[in-house]
Amino acid sequence: MNRLETVRQKVIECTKCDLCKTRTNSVPGKGNFQSDVIFVGEAPGRNEDKNGEPFVGVAGKKLSTALEDAGISRDDVYITNVVKCRPPNNRVPNTNERETCQEYLKKEISIIKPKIICVLGNTAFNSVLGGSEITKFRGKIVRKDNQLYFLTIHPAATIYNQELISTLKKDIVKLFDLIRELKNNKEISVDIEHTS
Numbered sequence: 001m002n003r004l005e006t007v008r009q010k011v012i013e014c015t016k017c018d019l020c021k022t023r024t025n026s027v028p029g030k031g032n033f034q035s036d037v038i039f040v041g042e043a044p045g046r047n048e049d050k051n052g053e054p055f056v057g058v059a060g061k062k063l064s065t066a067l068e069d070a071g072i073s074r075d076d077v078y079i080t081n082v083v084k085c086r087p088p089n090n091r092v093p094n095t096n097e098r099e100t101c102q103e104y105l106k107k108e109i110s111i112i113k114p115k116i117i118c119v120l121g122n123t124a125f126n127s128v129l130g131g132s133e134i135t136k137f138r139g140k141i142v143r144k145d146n147q148l149y150f151l152t153i154h155p156a157a158t159i160y161n162q163e164l165i166s167t168l169k170k171d172i173v174k175l176f177d178l179i180r181e182l183k184n185n186k187e188i189s190v191d192i193e194h195t196s
């Protein structure tokens with residue numbers, strides 16, 4: 001069993017926080033373990049809870065479309081969430097749930113070692129970088145502890161907003177332009193140096 005499969009099994013069996021009592025399935029990250037990028041969302045919703053896979057509902061469709069538009073297949077990347085079990089009624093996961101679950105995200109990151117982490121929306125922005133107001137910071141590149149992050153909106157925000165779907169698509173194109181530059185060892189300009 002590879003190391004990512006070990007994390008997956010641990011997530012599936014996890015009972016470390018109360019979300020285990022209300023979930024149907026936990027939702028480990030999914031995708032290419034050699035990906036240059038990890039996408040990090042908030043938490044599973046109804047469809048994800050039912051299927052045990054991240055971003056398979058309406059928001060997931062938006063993310064897939066934005067990736068396809070940029071010429072990227074979902075299978076090429078790795079997609080996960082801050083919290084791996086669905087909060088009741090899709091409420092925002094609380095601090096305790098996020099802190100308890102963070103060891104899994106940390107492990108996913110340390111195993112995959114992505115060139116960049118794509119932060120999707122406010123909950124991920126807050127959990128991973130302590131930020132808020134993603135709409136102000138979207139499109140920006142952050143560096144923290146030698147890890148690069150790219151900030152964009154949550155795909156769910158685009159469901160009823162045509163303007164935001166083009167924002168998400170534009171950001172995803174920029175992200176993969178950046179990844180290309182990183183692979184070619186080009187200097188990229190960081191917008192925010194995060195001092196922890």
Ligand code: URA
Binds near residue numbers: 059
């Ligand atoms: N929203 C998320 O943040 N994650 C999912 O997996 C699905 C919807």
Ligand code: SF4
Binds near residue numbers: 017
């Ligand atoms: Fe475990 Fe995370 Fe699920 Fe809580 S949300 S039970 S910490 S996997």
